[in-house]
Amino acid sequence: MNPERIISFRNKWFTYSVGLTAGIAIVSIAVGFIWLPSEQVGRPLLGFWYTICSAAGLIRVPPIHEQVVQPTYVTTRVEIVPRMLRHASAESIGRGATLALRCTMCHGVRGVSMADTPNLAGQYPTVIYKELVDFKTGARTSAIMQPLVADLTDADMRDLAAYYAYLPREPVSQSSPGEIPRIVADGAPMRGIAPCGACHGELGAKAGAPWLEGQPAVYLRTQLEGFASGARHNDIDEQMRNVARGMTQQEIDSASRYFAGRP
Amino acid sequence: MLNSRRLVLAHFWFAFAGFGAALLLGEWQMFVRSPLHAWIGDPELYYRSVTAHGTTMAYVFPTLIAMGYGYFVAESALDRPLIGRRWAWAGLALVAVGTVTAIVPIALGLSTVLYTFYPPLIGSPFYYIGVVLAVVGSWIWVALMSVNLAAWKRQNPGVPVPFPMFATVAGAYLWAWTAVGAALEILFLILPVALGLRSTIDAGLARVFFSWTLHAIVYFWLMPTYIAFYTLVPRAIGGRLFSDQMGRISFILFLVVAMPIGIHHLFEDPEVGSGFKFLHSVFTALVAVPTLLTVFTICASVEIAGRLRGGKGLLGWLKVLPWRNPVMLGVAFSFIMLGFGGAGGLINMTYQLNTTIHNTQWVTGHFHLIFAGAVVIMYFIIAYDVWPHLTGRALDSLRLMRVQLWLWFIGVTVLTFPWHYVGILGMPRRMAFYDYSDPAIAAQAPWVVASVIGGAIVVLSAVLFFCVLVRGQLAPRVEPGAYRFSVAVHPPRNLPAALNGFGLWLALMVGLTVVNYGFPIANLLATPGTAVPAVLVGASR
Numbered sequence: 001m002n003p004e005r006i007i008s009f010r011n012k013w014f015t016y017s018v019g020l021t022a023g024i025a026i027v028s029i030a031v032g033f034i035w036l037p038s039e040q041v042g043r044p045l046l047g048f049w050y051t052i053c054s055a056a057g058l059i060r061v062p063p064i065h066e067q068v069v070q071p072t073y074v075t076t077r078v079e080i081v082p083r084m085l086r087h088a089s090a091e092s093i094g095r096g097a098t099l100a101l102r103c104t105m106c107h108g109v110r111g112v113s114m115a116d117t118p119n120l121a122g123q124y125p126t127v128i129y130k131e132l133v134d135f136k137t138g139a140r141t142s143a144i145m146q147p148l149v150a151d152l153t154d155a156d157m158r159d160l161a162a163y164y165a166y167l168p169r170e171p172v173s174q175s176s177p178g179e180i181p182r183i184v185a186d187g188a189p190m191r192g193i194a195p196c197g198a199c200h201g202e203l204g205a206k207a208g209a210p211w212l213e214g215q216p217a218v219y220l221r222t223q224l225e226g227f228a229s230g231a232r233h234n235d236i237d238e239q240m241r242n243v244a245r246g247m248t249q250q251e252i253d254s255a256s257r258y259f260a261g262r263p
Numbered sequence: 264m265l266n267s268r269r270l271v272l273a274h275f276w277f278a279f280a281g282f283g284a285a286l287l288l289g290e291w292q293m294f295v296r297s298p299l300h301a302w303i304g305d306p307e308l309y310y311r312s313v314t315a316h317g318t319t320m321a322y323v324f325p326t327l328i329a330m331g332y333g334y335f336v337a338e339s340a341l342d343r344p345l346i347g348r349r350w351a352w353a354g355l356a357l358v359a360v361g362t363v364t365a366i367v368p369i370a371l372g373l374s375t376v377l378y379t380f381y382p383p384l385i386g387s388p389f390y391y392i393g394v395v396l397a398v399v400g401s402w403i404w405v406a407l408m409s410v411n412l413a414a415w416k417r418q419n420p421g422v423p424v425p426f427p428m429f430a431t432v433a434g435a436y437l438w439a440w441t442a443v444g445a446a447l448e449i450l451f452l453i454l455p456v457a458l459g460l461r462s463t464i465d466a467g468l469a470r471v472f473f474s475w476t477l478h479a480i481v482y483f484w485l486m487p488t489y490i491a492f493y494t495l496v497p498r499a500i501g502g503r504l505f506s507d508q509m510g511r512i513s514f515i516l517f518l519v520v521a522m523p524i525g526i527h528h529l530f531e532d533p534e535v536g537s538g539f540k541f542l543h544s545v546f547t548a549l550v551a552v553p554t555l556l557t558v559f560t561i562c563a564s565v566e567i568a569g570r571l572r573g574g575k576g577l578l579g580w581l582k583v584l585p586w587r588n589p590v591m592l593g594v595a596f597s598f599i600m601l602g603f604g605g606a607g608g609l610i611n612m613t614y615q616l617n618t619t620i621h622n623t624q625w626v627t628g629h630f631h632l633i634f635a636g637a638v639v640i641m642y643f644i645i646a647y648d649v650w651p652h653l654t655g656r657a658l659d660s661l662r663l664m665r666v667q668l669w670l671w672f673i674g675v676t677v678l679t680f681p682w683h684y685v686g687i688l689g690m691p692r693r694m695a696f697y698d699y700s701d702p703a704i705a706a707q708a709p710w711v712v713a714s715v716i717g718g719a720i721v722v723l724s725a726v727l728f729f730c731v732l733v734r735g736q737l738a739p740r741v742e743p744g745a746y747r748f749s750v751a752v753h754p755p756r757n758l759p760a761a762l763n764g765f766g767l768w769l770a771l772m773v774g775l776t777v778v779n780y781g782f783p784i785a786n787l788l789a790t791p792g793t794a795v796p797a798v799l800v801g802a803s804r
Contacts, residue, residue, distance in 0.1 A: 004759065004760040005760075006760050006761050006766060006767050007365070007766070007767065007770075011760075011761065013759055013761035013762075013767070014767060015759075015762075017519075017761075017767065017771060018767075018771065021519065021771055021774075021775060024545065024546075024549070025542070025775070025778055025779075028542045028545040028546075029538070029542060030543065031541065032537070032538040032539070032540075032541030032542050032545075033538035033541075036537075036541060037537065037538070052538075053560065055536050055537050055538030055539075055541075056538055056539070056782060056784060056786070057534065057535050057536025057537075057538075057539065057782075057786055058536070058786060059790060079796060080524070080796060081462035081463060081795050081796040081797070082385075082462050082796065082799045083459065083462060083799075084462070146310075185304065186302060186478065186696060186698065188698075189694065189696060189697060189698050189701075190698060190701045190703050190704070195306075198306070204307065206798065207796065207798065207799075230511045
């Protein structure tokens with residue numbers, strides 16, 4: 001075999017293969033970036049360059065000044081990332097304990113409620129922090145909580161979260177849980193509802209989702225109904241609103257009773 | 264010349280052991296979420312099983328087959344001892360250590376991220392490190408294939424590289440470049456989060472990197488099968504390879520166009536522009552070309568065998584083919600499944616048709632039909648063909664082999680066709696629980712049960728496969744003689760340099776990758792605010 005140069009325009013293998021590949025790529029690019037996008041029905045003519053950039057996936061401000069739709073309510077601003085608020089210092093817990101004196105009326109001296117408000121002892125710090133911030137910004141509304149958090153600083157809210165997370169979680173249940181309701185165990189796949197435990201413990205835990213065992217049934221039911229009606233809307237991706245909207249009143253009642261009865 | 268028998272055999276046994284275990288997991292998954300079994304109550308167990316099944320079947324089993332078969336081909340085709348046998352053992356050790364490192368956290372429930380990783384889900388760092396170790400082990404194989412070819416070329420200047428080695432090295436280079444995408448994803452995006460150095464991840468960019476690997480990896484799984492089509496089948500059924508050069512062109516085409524097409528897995532993803540989706544769709548369609556060339560060449564080679572056996576007329580040669588020969592049976596089954604699977608693939612790569620079946624059980628059916636069907640059945644044939652040369656003992660359970668291959672063909676068909684169908688009906692894939700008491704999906708229940716039965720037949724076939732190998736191990740010693748590859752009708756004497764080396768084709772492969780992936784990756788890297796909070800698997804708070 002002769003020593004033959006491959007990378008050379010005299011070598012037909014080189015010219016044909018490179019030419020063919022480049023040709024296919026160029027034609028595909030012309031079709032995919034210019035022709036097809038400009039043929040799309042219902043798409044306003046935004047110019048040649050805009051069409052190409054859009055097909056390439058560039059994010060550009062539309063030339064027509066479209067109004068971006070804003071929600072009619074305040075949305076949560078808390079972004080929860082893994083490992084957030086872990087390893088609180090003793091000072092932070094101590095400051096939180098002092099601040100928590102004003103919460104004892106409803107949430108109990110040791111974070112265990114006698115007033116159908118949530119038990120906070122041992123709750124995840126991210127959950128407490130997020131709800132406090134949401135009350136403060138107005139993302140979550142409550143005539144009682146909002147005045148109480150109005151003067152709290154960000155550090156105060158972190159300290160409170162650290163303190164309640166530090167308190168031992170106490171098994172409180174007012175009733176027996178009974179048999180696990182279908183909606184809790186399996187969710188409702190055909191309605192896009194995951195089992196409660198997929199986020200709220202047992203099967204899995206997602207950042208930002210509280211544990212629910214032993215929380216007052218009235219509180220749980222009110223919150224689910226609030227999510228279903230949209231009165232409560234501080235779930236950033238609407239995950240709880242979507243779940244609650246799909247639940248029947250009977251399912252809301254049974255799930256609330258079940259979790260309230262769990263130690 | 265076959266000196267590294269133990270090395271090759273170790274690869275094959277490790278591969279098939281993993282395959283056997285993962286197969287049982289697969290059938291268990293089918294069973295527990297079918298109407299035949301009550302809901303297990305804990306999706307976590309199901310996803311652990313899926314992750315272990317996928318990781319073993321996708322990363323370990325085919326990689327070890329490709330490596331072991333590669334070493335076998337290198338020694339037999341180049342007729343010289345393998346250079347770097349110690350390195351080869353080190354590569355195998357890395358794959359073994361990587362597998363264990365990856366599987367343990369899965370079993371502990373710390374890495375139920377499925378083998379496709381799915382960021383922003385983040386599992387235990389050991390899982391990803393295990394996968395990386397396995398890939399590094401396989402890169403040693405890539406290097407050894409390259410080194411052995413280069414050494415042979417130095418000794419034999421100007422002589423055409425034996426086709427089996429040419430094809431093997433093409434597969435090795437394809438894998439080397441293919442694995443880069445997932446490696447970048449793991450090293451730069453996932454591991455920093457898994458190790459706790461970062462708490463957010465650009466899931467879109469990670470998916471683009473993974474798509475780089477995800478499609479071409481299936482062609483890497485296909486490589487041993489295609490090598491067997493060309494170099495084993497014609498010889499084993501008493502024919503000639505129709506064209507050596509056509510074979511080389513097919514493997515070259517795989518090398519160039521199999522890689523930069525993975526964005527067709529991201530048709531529903533918003534982070535990639537529609538223009539690039541179209542571009543990748545076009546190049547995906549082109550991959551049909553080397554497959555069609557192969558089907559043509561192998562059918563022609565089989566026809567030669569039929570004519571040599573006295574077959575006459577338009578189709579008379581089909582009747583006289585050696586149908587009692589397991590290789591003949593295997594290649595026929597493989598082609599049938601490849602045909603249906605390939606036709607389904609055309610639907611997946613078409614933007615509009617894909618919207619109907621995206622993320623449904625159709626997709627699961629598709630890749631099981633191609634991989635478990637067309638590809639793995641040829642892995643069995645490879646094992647049957649090379650085993651006597653590795654063990655020095657005859658495999659004479661021909662009847663058992665035929666039954667095994669029939670069962671595999673029937674099993675995979677019964678497994679995957681209903682999967683395709685329920686996919687068209689809209690059944691989503693990768694769900695742990697389907698509520699068949701709901702009237703909306705109750706009608707799908709019989710089809711799902713059929714799939715479970717198909718899976719059981721597949722398991723039975725695998726049991727027979729192991730029986731054949733074990734019986735072979737217990738058989739008396741024989742002298743198998745030198746291993747022979749297929750001979751072409753016109754063995755190449757004077758090849759164009761382009762068909763005897765890889766420089767041009769590697770350059771085209773990398774160049775096309777830059778064209779097809781360069782901008783989407785650069786764009787995502789340059790766009791701020793694309794990272795999302797990671798979701799740690801197994802983290803309780």
